[in-house]
Amino acid sequence: MNITIVAGARPNFMKIAPIINVLKRKKLAGYDLNFRLVHTGQHYDNSLSGAFFEELGIPYPDVNLEVKSGTQAEQTGAIMIGFEKELQKNPSDLVLVVGDVTSTMACTLVAKKSGIKVAHVEAGIRSGDMKMPEEINRIVTDSLTDYFFTTSKLASNNLIKLGVDSNQVFFVGNVMIDTLKTHESRFKQPEIWKSLGLKQKHYFVMTLHRPSNVDEAQNIEAILKQISSLSKDYPIVFPVHPRTKKLLQSLNLSYKNLYYTEPLGYLEFNFLVKHAFGVITDSGGISEETTIMNVPCVTLRENTERPETCEIGTNILVGKDPIKIENAFKTLFSGTWKQAQVPALWDGHAADRIISQLIKTYHL
Incomplete structure (x- = not known):
């Protein structure tokens, strides 16, 4: 199975790091799992992206589309053009996108028009604020996604209320917390x-x-x-x-x-x-x-x-x-600030659940 993982902005790198680590581990264990990492270049400042590869142990991307800055439309268009060429050169069985940045939405559109299934990590979250570009990215991405991996039961319920088949929705926890717990020491x-x-x-x-x-x-x-x-x-x-x-x-x-x-x-x-x-x-x-x-x-x-x-x-x-x-x-x-409780499944093992579900779904 060939998976294309998309990252475009600083928050994405924190979310893909644990997923890549689990994929590597499962491949060593004998599973037919191959991945290709595509950096769209949406964040191109080294302090916003480059240093993260070394710090988080992420392999350097197989390709950088180098779209850089521009208006929402210019950036979306450049990502779509670059990513379409990437998929033509390197066919994929699944495109995995994370979060809610422009790259998430643009690459989802290209994948679906190319007949490739999409998995969305951090699906279903909503602010209700349509003035936020990220909210539009979430809505568009989730309208096309095939496999929805959520950080909370509320996010899962948001999707089910919109008519998504509950068999496609998987409450797995928060990959951001996987990264936090891995690197806190x-x-x-x-x-x-x-x-x-x-x-x-x-x-x-x-x-x-x-x-x-x-x-x-x-x-x-x-x-x-x-x-x-x-x-x-x-x-x-x-x-x-x-x-x-x-x-x-x-x-x-x-x-x-x-x-x-x-x-x-x-x-x-x-x-x-x-x-x-x-x-x-x-x-x-x-x-x-x-x-x-x-x-x-x-x-x-x-x-x-x-x-x-x-x-x-x-x-x-x-x-x-x-x-x-x-x-x-x-x-x-x-000194009276509220004390935190830990949300369900924010335990550092979200990526394991995601990959385990994909292995089950694809009968690997």
């Missing part, structure tokens, strides 16, 4: 730990990348000003996404306890998260990791496709509401 202190004089549980980590937060100057200026003033002079470490960096440079925003850094590798970034007093973010994936590491997480969004991180995890949603943001910081500094 290898987290390493970044250089800025010493240069900033950071102390455990006495600093914040912040990440922002969503257009609603970073594409308008007044939005990001208001966010940074309030968070800086509420943080009681705790250092705020802000690894800056390339999208955000351009705007910050044009605005020349500077606050005495806010420290901009280049994007960090997986091991260094999660070292900072694990030892932080709290995390401020607009990322869904980070709220999963903070839940498992029991670190308070303040999410600057009105909604989330990962409600379990709020219901039983450490995450709360504050949007851009100054009052909600202020209340979150009051709770943090009062």
